[in-house]
Amino acid sequence: MIRTPYLLFLGDAPDMLAAKVAIGIRDWRSDHAVGQISLPGCQADLKLSEMTLAEGRAAGAQTLVIGVANRGGVIGPHWKACLLEALALGYDVASGLHNLLRDDPDLVAAARAHGRALHDVRVPTVAYPIANGCARTGHRVLTVGTDCSVGKMYTALAMDAEMQARGLKSTFRATGQTGILITGQGVPLDAVIADFMAGAVEWLTPDADPDHWDHIEGQGSLFHISYSGVTLALIHGGAPDALILAHEPTRTHLRGLPERGLPTLEALRDTALPLAQIANPACRVVGVSVNTQHLAEDAFEAYLAEVEDRMGLATVDPYRQGAGRLVDALV
């Protein structure tokens, strides 16, 4: 568990896209972010208070979160001076970069000298059990996609936020690096050893109140052959009571697999639901989440209406419309 609140490190981000993690924290856990810190040349601005490291500490920040992805995932020398100073000032440091903080001897030495923690959220820190398949109390909803990166995390975060706003019992359960940095905890599922994937998801979604919903962050796709095993472990370990289907309608092929097209939403439903019912026979499909960012303003509503009519399911773009109708369909 990563100590909050955070100061968000933007480094020398070349654009806003590179600051995806920091944006996620600002948008979904704004009370976790006391401010931002940039290096010379930074082209990203989250419109948070720009602070020095000392100012961040004075504002209560406990952890410096690397909110930026750079080319190659390496920790550059100009970054390192800032990270070393942060450790000296009493910050923990958290990162989702491919290159691990723990593999940098200078950072390790500084963390040890100052008694601080380095969090590499790509690396599992728990010895997860093998899944036991036992029924759990409380409810779980999982978003499954026609492809990777179609808005599954966004959908789960939006549904969780909507339920919280309504005073309902709800928890977002992170299964990827960005989700873990946003919420401060979770399972980096793509880095878990094969035999323990489903058990890690059971561990992440324990018994809860009968009226509580876990919103499990989806990963990969049953139709994406590189990652489908991770997706099925999520479905069987999560044993969801409800599925949301996620789709990006303008994509011409599966991400990273140029020769393979996306399945239809019907094919996704007809594949995912029977597999989910192996773990939880009561599972049902309750809605469709469409990422319409590449559809024109005057076209996206017609597309959503067409899908809603075709599938007979509440169909929204949670970014443009909020997740209210998905939550209505769920509870």
Next chain:
Amino acid sequence: MIRTPYLLFLGDAPDMLAAKVAIGIRDWRSDHAVGQISLPGCQADLKLSEMTLAEGRAAGAQTLVIGVANRGGVIGPHWKACLLEALALGYDVASGLHNLLRDDPDLVAAARAHGRALHDVRVPTVAYPIANGCARTGHRVLTVGTDCSVGKMYTALAMDAEMQARGLKSTFRATGQTGILITGQGVPLDAVIADFMAGAVEWLTPDADPDHWDHIEGQGSLFHISYSGVTLALIHGGAPDALILAHEPTRTHLRGLPERGLPTLEALRDTALPLAQIANPACRVVGVSVNTQHLAEDAFEAYLAEVEDRMGLATVDPYRQGAGRLVDALV
């Protein structure tokens, strides 16, 4: 790759069941086994030449293979004296035990002193790629089961042996510890990091001659929620041209999951085939392999005939009948 031939270490195996790995090597790669070595109290006998370590070396053995599983998977002190002597005599040592050879400082020191290798086949030694989903030449067949431990490895080994006997091009591709020890190579799939599972299976089954068949060792079951993600990674990484369905008809529940029953062979077919066709649209189901060891001698043939009639597929127990009819259906 483990150097052959082997001397098979039986330790103080309490019964034949504990010597499963050694039996597999004797039955499937008899030319790999120059003999066996037992410790006092051993209750397993493979009817191979009983040899001292020195006699094994004189007979050409390169590797001492721990062919026995003991309670808890630990390396007992009476075993260790034998393993240390083996390293001194020029043997490599190979093991599929949970407790790793490499974690024993005495064995590590002896291996280093004598320039020998310790093979822990539970641990991946290759940095596998992420699966790319590209079509490969040659053919692949995968056995999928209604449960774990229903005879998938046996079926694949039997089909490979039958094809070799017919002079056809064929390779058994091991994906588990026993299979790797039997053949000396493979991928310990249940120990691979989630993101690389399907890529490891692609790596294991590369381009081959157009008339060559890879017999991929199956793992887990799509219906076994603890391991189903591993199974789907095998299906999508292997991109099989053909599936064999495997079943054990007397089992009352899924292995280790006492509240969950087995699916029917029809349910297995209808779940596995569409998933396999995502990776390889030409995939078909060609036969059924039934483990009838718990059916009486006068009952098993009637059961196989009933399944064959019901499923419309060649149905055999390869242990009792050989895999000839499965190979006929395949090629």
